[in-house]
Every structure is written in C-alpha cells, then in structure tokens.
Amino acid sequence: MTHNLTPLEQVSPAEAINRAWTLPAEWYTNTDVFTREQKAIFRRQWQYVGYSGQLEQSGSYITANVGGVPVMVVRKADHSLAAYINICPHRGHPVALGEGKRRMLQCQYHGWTFDLDGQLKVAPRAEREACFEPSQIALRSARVETWGPLIFVNLDPQADPLLDQIKGLVSLAEDNGFDLNRHPVRASREHLIKCNWKITLDNNTECYHCATVHPSFRSEYHVDADNYEVHQFEDCFAHISPPVDADSSDGRWVDFHLSYIWPNFMVSGRGNDYFYTYTYVPIGPGETLQRNHFFFPEDWDEARVDSTITEIEQIMKEDWEVFERVQVGVEAGVVPHGVLLPDNEALLRHFQRKCAAALEVI
Numbered sequence: 001m002t003h004n005l006t007p008l009e010q011v012s013p014a015e016a017i018n019r020a021w022t023l024p025a026e027w028y029t030n031t032d033v034f035t036r037e038q039k040a041i042f043r044r045q046w047q048y049v050g051y052s053g054q055l056e057q058s059g060s061y062i063t064a065n066v067g068g069v070p071v072m073v074v075r076k077a078d079h080s081l082a083a084y085i086n087i088c089p090h091r092g093h094p095v096a097l098g099e100g101k102r103r104m105l106q107c108q109y110h111g112w113t114f115d116l117d118g119q120l121k122v123a124p125r126a127e128r129e130a131c132f133e134p135s136q137i138a139l140r141s142a143r144v145e146t147w148g149p150l151i152f153v154n155l156d157p158q159a160d161p162l163l164d165q166i167k168g169l170v171s172l173a174e175d176n177g178f179d180l181n182r183h184p185v186r187a188s189r190e191h192l193i194k195c196n197w198k199i200t201l202d203n204n205t206e207c208y209h210c211a212t213v214h215p216s217f218r219s220e221y222h223v224d225a226d227n228y229e230v231h232q233f234e235d236c237f238a239h240i241s242p243p244v245d246a247d248s249s250d251g252r253w254v255d256f257h258l259s260y261i262w263p264n265f266m267v268s269g270r271g272n273d274y275f276y277t278y279t280y281v282p283i284g285p286g287e288t289l290q291r292n293h294f295f296f297p298e299d300w301d302e303a304r305v306d307s308t309i310t311e312i313e314q315i316m317k318e319d320w321e322v323f324e325r326v327q328v329g330v331e332a333g334v335v336p337h338g339v340l341l342p343d344n345e346a347l348l349r350h351f352q353r354k355c356a357a358a359l360e361v362i
C-alpha cells in the first residue's frame with residue numbers, strides 16, 4: 001500500500017494513523033481538543049510532580065498542576081506520602097502554595113486549617129454555627145506512587161499501579177544498572193515553549209532528527225538506525241545509544257539513555273554519571289511548560305553543575321526552535337497531515353495512536 005500520497009484534505013484520526021500520516025494539524029491548535037486531552041489523558045495518567053528530596057521531613061509539601069487540577073503531595077507524620085486535590089473545600093482557594101514545610105495546612109483565604117491527613121481541624125467562627133461540623137470535611141485524596149525518588153500523582157482511582165504500567169522500563173533500568181537513587185537534585189529549570197505538548201513528544205519519540213538538528217549530540221553519540229537502540233512498550237519506551245568514542249568510558253557505563261512514560265514524562269542521562277527529568281506540562285493548545293530536575297553528583301561544584309546544564313540546554317534549545325517552527329506550520333492549517341516514515345517513526349505512530357484512543361476517536 002502506498003502511504004506517501006500528499007494529504008490534500010483532512011481525514012479522520014483513525015484513517016490518518018492507518019495511512020501513516022500525522023494526527024490532523026488542528027489537533028495541535030484546537031481548544032476543544034486541548035480540553036478533551038486534559039480530561040481524558042492528563043487526569044487519568046501518572047503525572048510526575050517532584051522528587052523525594054523535596055519531601056524529606058514530616059510536613060514537607062509540594063504543589064503541582066495535573067490536567068488543570070491543582071494538587072499537592074505531603075509527607076505525613078508516619079513518613080508516608082499523601083496526595084490531595086489542592087482546592088479548599090470552603091471556596092476553592094489553593095490550600096497550599098508553592099512548596100515548603102508546615103505542621104498544619106492552612107488556606108490563606110479564610111484560614112481553614114487541615115492536618116496532614118487532609119482532615120479539617122479549624123474553621124474560624126465555625127463554633128458560632130449551629131449546623132457546621134468540621135469533622136465531616138476533608139481534602140479530596142489522589143493516588144501517589146514513586147519510581148525511586150520520582151513522585152507521581154494520578155487522579156484516576158482505577159489506574160493501574162505506576163510500576164506495573166512501566167515494568168518494561170523498570171527491568172531495562174535494572175538490566176543496565178541505572179540507579180535513580182545515586183544523585184540528589186542540584187538544579188531545576190522551567191522553560192515555556194510556544195507549541196502544543198504533542199509536538200514535544202512527537203519529537204522525542206525519534207532520533208531521526210538528531211543527525212540534522214543536534215550537531216554536538218551527533219558528534220558524541222551514535223544516532224543512526226543501526227546503533228541507536230529503541231525499546232518499545234505499551235505505556236513507555238527507552239532509547240539507548242553508545243558514545244561514538246567508546247574508549248572515553250574508563251570502563252564506566254556512559255551510554256546516552258532516555259526513558260519515556262506516557263503521556264509527558266522523560267528521564268534522560270549519561271550512564272550513571274548524571275540524569276535529568278523532563279515534564280512537558282500542557283498550558284494551552286499552543287503553549288507547553290518544560291520542567292527539568294537535574295540529578296547530578298553531590299560532589300560537583302556549582303561551576304560544573306552550571307556548565308553541564310549549559311551543554312544539555314544547548315541541545316534542548318535546538319529542539320525548542322524546531323518545536324516553535326512546527327507550531328507555526330500546524331497553525332497555518334493548510335497542510336492537514338504530515339507524511340511519516342512508517343518504520344522509522346513507528347514510536348511516533350504509537351504515541352499518536354494512544355492520543356487518539358484516549359479521546360476515543362479510534
């Protein structure tokens with residue numbers, strides 16, 4: 001069957017996937033599609049919200065946004081983690097802001113105060129009400145699970161456990177000796193990209209673009225199809241590539257590796273030397289916030305931390321420029337679909353199939 005007919009008009013997502021075309025251009029620009037994705041994908045899948053170093057002590061908390069829903073994760077007195085919807089049951093203000101450490105969680109609007117189990121303890125003036133019972137009011141819970149130091153929240157009570165969902169990735173990490181607990185977080189960065197979140201993930205499913213977009217990466221690691229390993233699972237995948245100069249390792253594991261968890265999280269690094277997380281948080285149809293946590297050796301000085309991030313960010317910048325130019329292309333709306341290389345871009349097709357299936361259009 002010939003797939004490389006020039007798409008002249010929009011076909012259904014199912015037909016596009018069947019023809020090895022990309023999802024319709026309007027799926028990257030349309031507010032209704034974006035809203036459906038927030039509900040059908042981001043509120044039902046595991047979402048990375050932070051790392052254990054942020055929650056070491058009882059009362060430590062972090063906040064995040066999951067599919068447009070404010071959430072918080074707290075370290076309870078028994079040292080277990082709890083996740084709550086971060087919306088005050090009084091009038092909707094967030095109960096926690098940013099991150100920090102508190103004995104009790106107090107909403108800054110009218111002062112309602114919750115314990116670390118999410119139970120309302122104090123509502124000012126409530127004692128003057130005949131029919132108001134604080135013990136009947138609590139924050140709503142969400143699921144929280146971890147992979148090593150990485151903390152994920154899921155708003156779907158029926159979701160499969162995180163480690164079941166990513167077991168292919170977990171066993172691959174074990175086989176390679178990838179140690180997520182080896183380094184602390186030494187830096188965090190955020191960057192707003194003017195593109196739809198799917199453009200970032202379409203890109204990261206493949207290293208087809210590496211030869212043209214990333215000159216420094218291509219000079220350091222193999223990017224050709226014969227040497228660039230791809231491991232595909234249903235809800236995750238991994239890329240592994242050996243350095244071009246295999247003698248530079250001193251016997252250490254120094255392969256480039258990138259692990260992806262559906263829908264919008266990646267962790268990437270160089271052997272066990274260092275690694276960093278990526279989260280692509282959808283902000284709007286044409287806006288995505290990239291959040292990174294850099295797990296680097298404790299004994300690196302600040303200059304080495306900064307220079308390594310500069311090197312990594314150079315590669316990120318090369319991608320950001322491409323993402324924003326692609327967004328201009330899809331927003332023009334005159335090329336309804338892209339034409340894929342069915343085998344070389346098989347992972348991209350898998351990702352797009354999952355997007356369409358989540359929205360129940362295939």
Ligand code: FES
Pocket residue numbers: 088089090091092093107108109110111112
């Ligand atoms: S909204 Fe939280 S106390 Fe009023």
Ligand SMILES: [Fe+2]
Pocket residue numbers: 203209210213214319
């Ligand atoms: Fe790239």
